[in-house]
Amino acid sequence: MSTNEDLAALLPRVALGDRAAFEGVYRASCAHLLGVAFRILNSRERAEEVLQEAFMNVWHSAGGFDASVAGPMTWLINIVRNKAIDALRSGKTERASTLALDEEAMAVAADARQQPQALLERSLEKLRITGCMGELGAPQRQALALAYYRGMVHTEIAETLGAPLGTVKGWVKRGLDKLKDCLEAAGVRRDSPA
């Protein structure tokens, strides 16, 4: 049984208050979800806080999981990403005023462009759509990677890549459109209801 099938069987039991099922969901998904939160927040401590908050939500709102709208791992990733993005944006002002441009910040800045792109390339390989997505220019792929893995908004991507805001918006849109086309062409797209 795949993780997704396990999760799909466990989540309805969580909705009924089954603690063992809840622990099962946590054990099966926590490492992957912490990885996702960590990419966005770049801090294990903050990512773990987000993971805990996200699972509070899972316990309280497992009844809202609808397999016809999204798969169970997608549903969980979505909760974690939303929490991480909220945490990232609410903490930004505070960190900007307290974090000097030290080694850690320098390392993050240097890493900001390369690491998300490497993650994107590896994901595309796994999905076997590297060739299809290769029709996009490097900046489009980079913009998409920064938005997805780092939780950046258009203005931040523009700043990171040194490109005008309007151009970046176009890159992100084209990147997403291409991703949709490539996934559909490769038959990866999950059948969603009309």
Added chain:
Amino acid sequence: MNYLLPERLERLAREYALGTLAGPARRRFERLLRQAPAAMRAVGAWQERLGSLASAVPPMQPSDSVWRGLEGRLFASPAPRGPLRWLWSVLSVRALGGALAGALLFAVLLRLQPGLIGLEPQSDALPQSYVGLLLDSAGKPTVLASSKRHGTVMTVKLLQPVAIPAGSVAQLWALPKDGSAAFPVGTVPGSGTATVALADTSEKLFFDVTRLAVSIEAAPAKAGDKPSGDFVLSGHCVKLW
């Protein structure tokens, strides 16, 4: 602005799922998501596509304290003192789910306080009723709402106080099963109990209603009004027969 125009909805769903929709626009779209199944489906499709990009993210094992913290926060909250303590412990495990817990709480309260909905003390049978148990964002039972099936009043009891800012009211809404717009039922007090006069019989109003919710409003809502903000309480509405 009509957010449900296909092109606009597609753009918002795409940007919301990716995360580039930010600030108040993100919050507005989240409210729309709770009310519009079409928006939910559009976002779901994009989340599914983008979720496939997470497959290469290296996993990281969380420290044990994350799970211990969850257990502590969810399952070991201190129970209130007094005769209802055992009931709270039953509710805190949530083993019965919202609807069943609501029915149980209702039955227990009727035994303890049979006058709550006007039930004759000597009667053993529960009258056919609509019952709602609204939880706060932490999942704690907060409002018990009940009305007889063919009655025209609803009794609400606050199980814990609700903070209502000065000059505002806590507005109770009914949410139909088919996802159509919520309609206002009445206002609830911040504590204690109250009786709400209904616009029609419970049977006519709540037959297709599966959820009740409370939002904070500047003034009591009139027929046709919509909730202006997020729900602070929500829960199932069930038929007790």
